[in-house]
Amino acid sequence: MPRHTDRAAGMNMAMMRLRREDPRVVGSFRLHRRLGAGGMGVVYLGSDKRGQRVALKVIRPDLAEDQEFRSRFAREVSAARRIRGGCTARLVAADLDADRPWFATQYVPGPSLHDKVAGEGPLSAADIAAVGSALSEGLVAVHEAGVVHRDLKPSNILLSPKGPRIIDFGIAWATGASTLTHVGTAVGSPGFLAPEQVRGAAVTPATDVFSLGATLAYAGTSDSPFGHGSSEVMLYRVVHEEPQLQGVPDALAPLIRACLAKDPEERPTTLQLSLRLKEIAARESQGLADVRPPVPRTSPDRPSGRLAEQHSEPRTQRRPQSAQGTPLPRTGGGSRSGGPSPRTGGGQRPGPGSGAGSGSGSRSAPPRSTTRSGSQSVPRSGRPAPRTNGTGRRPANPRLLRQRLIVFVVVTLLVALGIAAAQGCQGPSRGLGGDRDVRQGVQQGQFYEP
Structure with a gap:
């Protein structure tokens, strides 16, 4: 039946031109070229006034x-009208009472599955599962409309950019109808027909499941699962022989074999088939992704400065080292957030602001200078250097700085006042009577201030 594909039309433009007997206008559509011909009629590429x-x-x-x-x-037109969803070409117009009845469906660009496999070889397991999942989901909509396609095969599946589409419902029939024509012969394509179609039994949705299984086997092997030969030979094999699935991907072979069961009751439903194929497609796609080489991390992905050093450090705290590279003794009780540091030797207590009380009469010593080795500060005296903040700068103790500043200012003021007082006292004493008067005043307590 028709394979209206862009590729076929482009490659066979001379062969697909309109013939002398072909109409140029049908209904409101202008015909441009032939897309194919089948047992019922000819399919043309046309366009309406809107293009x-x-x-x-x-x-x-x-x-x-x-x-x-x-x-x-x-029946084909009626089936196309009842089916909802994106699995088939949408019906645009039809005229069943014309001298030559016709109907027009949406044009689906893309090669047929038959042409795709014939030109490029078998599909991968992931692609087969993805196509099969979409087709089985589309068949759910077809069967819900009470229609059985009866001629599902690779040439009736178009691989459009939006997903596979099922075309050609020319021999579609209502569920439960017989498959025999008036002369007692089965209709359909040998090698893709279900056994019940060959026997003339009633068709059911399981009939399309069998055809879909044979179609997926073709996608994985470029051949029918029942080989080649005359129509009689092919029909005999469908009824009496097991399918040949050599070359079908291992992930799909059991499921395809279940679809090709002789008994319709043993085949999976279209819904079960859709769900199972989705799982296989996801697993196979993940398997393909796992074998890809890892993408190297570029420098912008890593933090810079001190953050990069913290990013590269393990979670366990490294023991600080002295300037000579020897490990220093561990400090106990310190917290990771800069808590109190206990004595590490020398009998010195922590200074103010460190979180521990200072002893009476003890004065906090200023922090010792340190040297930087690599990215870690190491004290010259052998003590661990205080932690740095996120900016890479050494944090200062505001309380300690304020205390030192206050002490410095007070001492300076006291010294200045003492000098000024001494000069002021000496000046008047010299003016009143010299050194003798000063000595007398001191002895008498005139210049003494408690």
């Missing part, structure tokens, strides 16, 4: 007088 492209199917003149073919064509 919307359509695939327009017209019944052959010799079949337009056959009421059975008219009825089959009407």
